[in-house]
Amino acid sequence: MTRWLAEYAWLPDHAEPTPDVLIETDGGRITGVTPLTAGSRPPAGVEVLGDAVRLPGLTLPGLANAHSHAFHRALRGRTHAGRGDFWSWRDQMYAVAARLDPDSYLALARAVYAEMALAGITCVGEFHYLHHNPDGTPYDDPNAMGAALVEAAAHAGVRLTLLDTAYLTSTVDGEPLAGPQRRFGDGNALRWAERADAIPSDNAHARLGAAIHSVRAVPAEQLATVAGWADRRGVPLHVHLSEQPAENDACRAVHGRTPTGLLADHGVLGPHTTAVHATHPTSGDLTLLGDHRTGVCLCPTTERDLADGIGPARRMADVGIPLSLGSDSHAVLDLFEEARAVELDERLRTRRRGHFTADDLLTAATVTGHAALGWGDAGRLSVGDRADLVTVRLDSVRTAGVPPVGVFFAATAADVHHVVVDGRVVVRDGRHVDVDVPTELRDAIAAVTT
Numbered sequence: 001m002t003r004w005l006a007e008y009a010w011l012p013d014h015a016e017p018t019p020d021v022l023i024e025t026d027g028g029r030i031t032g033v034t035p036l037t038a039g040s041r042p043p044a045g046v047e048v049l050g051d052a053v054r055l056p057g058l059t060l061p062g063l064a065n066a067h068s069h070a071f072h073r074a075l076r077g078r079t080h081a082g083r084g085d086f087w088s089w090r091d092q093m094y095a096v097a098a099r100l101d102p103d104s105y106l107a108l109a110r111a112v113y114a115e116m117a118l119a120g121i122t123c124v125g126e127f128h129y130l131h132h133n134p135d136g137t138p139y140d141d142p143n144a145m146g147a148a149l150v151e152a153a154a155h156a157g158v159r160l161t162l163l164d165t166a167y168l169t170s171t172v173d174g175e176p177l178a179g180p181q182r183r184f185g186d187g188n189a190l191r192w193a194e195r196a197d198a199i200p201s202d203n204a205h206a207r208l209g210a211a212i213h214s215v216r217a218v219p220a221e222q223l224a225t226v227a228g229w230a231d232r233r234g235v236p237l238h239v240h241l242s243e244q245p246a247e248n249d250a251c252r253a254v255h256g257r258t259p260t261g262l263l264a265d266h267g268v269l270g271p272h273t274t275a276v277h278a279t280h281p282t283s284g285d286l287t288l289l290g291d292h293r294t295g296v297c298l299c300p301t302t303e304r305d306l307a308d309g310i311g312p313a314r315r316m317a318d319v320g321i322p323l324s325l326g327s328d329s330h331a332v333l334d335l336f337e338e339a340r341a342v343e344l345d346e347r348l349r350t351r352r353r354g355h356f357t358a359d360d361l362l363t364a365a366t367v368t369g370h371a372a373l374g375w376g377d378a379g380r381l382s383v384g385d386r387a388d389l390v391t392v393r394l395d396s397v398r399t400a401g402v403p404p405v406g407v408f409f410a411a412t413a414a415d416v417h418h419v420v421v422d423g424r425v426v427v428r429d430g431r432h433v434d435v436d437v438p439t440e441l442r443d444a445i446a447a448v449t450t
């Protein structure tokens, strides 16, 4: 059993952090949470605090990064100057994708996931479609690339949900995959399911989920096959949705429906489904998503970087859509920035302040994200939950003098200085315990870009 004494801890259903909280963990679970309120006697058994590990600063539950494409990290700083849009960025992304193999992807993803651990991310949802050789033929192990990601997460000390992605066509009207997209495809949804069924599911730190890349990439008549597979397995199903107006236009032209309407028609929406982005929904789409209790994963820094637009986060929350957060392209890898952007982007749109509380942002960054990835027992500092502790400094140049409740509006990933995942220390004093993150990032990125 380990005892941790948090200077402040943000407990469930609290509008703001609580000072002096004793957190006990055992076997990777939280076994005790005891606020030592000033002037009161500690409960029996916790009088002696000498052996407790002190956590100066604010301790949060583990942050969940609900949408990642690990290899996009190699593009950071390389695509940001000059003109262009989502589609021109995508061409640059394909050039990196074409150079990866299971060994180089393991090295890159290990470094990226370790960067996530440094940022306080204890669980990541990897939206994985880089399945095959560049010419589209399977590796000897058809799941070698997914296995590399699972191994990378183990090295980095974070949990992973491998959202194995069906990516079958290149356009809404069913153009076949060509060029760098060929390695994404399994031919049809049944063959996708066959391959996904062969992914081992015996890792303690990794779980399997499914993804539909988008309505561009899975023909309408095959959507139900992927959704049915996820439903039978009881695993999360994610889908890129309405990231671009062009996708909406193409879907209407071919199917006479919005992408959300098409997904609803084919049984894709539901409480285990998360729509990623949903930047350009209609009012009817929002109603459909809310009625089906389908989640939305917002990726504000990527949407900002790619000039995609601002998703209507407040309207989503108002119709009952659970909101989670993802760093997606990793142009920025900082869930504090993603979280505050949900509020700040809404301010830019409406020219009013105060759409989401700090607790709303914490919930999106922690418990909702974990739930969207199929880890319903993580993301809260409560007894029985996974022992994930993320401690943020309150004495850095950014956070000094900031009240703990203001951390989501002041801190950055660089202020995370202690991270525990499933009871194991992964980051100590701002350093990853196993991975030299900057060196490994530099080398892994050089290997696929030069």
Ligand SMILES: [Zn+2]
Residues within 6 Å of the ligand: 067, 069, 127, 240, 276, 328
């Ligand atoms: Zn994405």
